[in-house]
Amino acid sequence: GDSVTQMEGPVTLSEEAFLTINCTYTATGYPSLFWYVQYPGEGLQLLLKATKADDKGSNKGFEATYRKETTSFHLEKGSVQVSDSAVYFCALSDYGQNFVFGPGTRLSVLP
């Protein structure tokens, strides 16, 4: 079946550091790819998405590019802030019905 693998962390960075969270996937079809973010005490919310190969999703300074040849969707941000501290989930969806999530990566940003 479909699956998502991501670095589990925790990841600890200083403010203004560069962030990369790796995500790779296995899927039989051509899934859409997502990054969701979960702030403390809250539910998950969509951060960005990409629906086809070479698409770049972006939001709030975060970016991720759908790489079909390496089955990857790595999350990057050039300069993290304390307010970015959260858990980040990579996910995929086939046909918009079934969603598969990675284990989540906890990010802590220190001032």
Added chain:
Amino acid sequence: NAGVTQTPKFQVLKTGQSMTLQCAQDMNHNSMYWYRQDPGMGLRLIYYSASEGTTDKGEVPNGYNVSRLNKREFSLRLESAAPSQTSVYFCASTRSGANVLTFGAGSRLTVL
């Protein structure tokens, strides 16, 4: 503009007790989902409902039942709670073809 509303937010049960987690969405979404979140395991799908009147098992359905009461509401029932069901439960919904999930704030359940 409530989105997805889950109740209760917190619950403590004793082994063998039963309870129902309630979920309602006001976005006219067709599909609804129940996930559980455990440390290091991400989100695992318990049950989902593609439309009113239909439900299907997900990855971890054992020990749970669901009811899609109408288009808005999707409840999750634990008939005889076990400590292994201690978790945070999330309800989510999506519109057909939208390909994006909207989540509730979660329900933290502890089974002693």
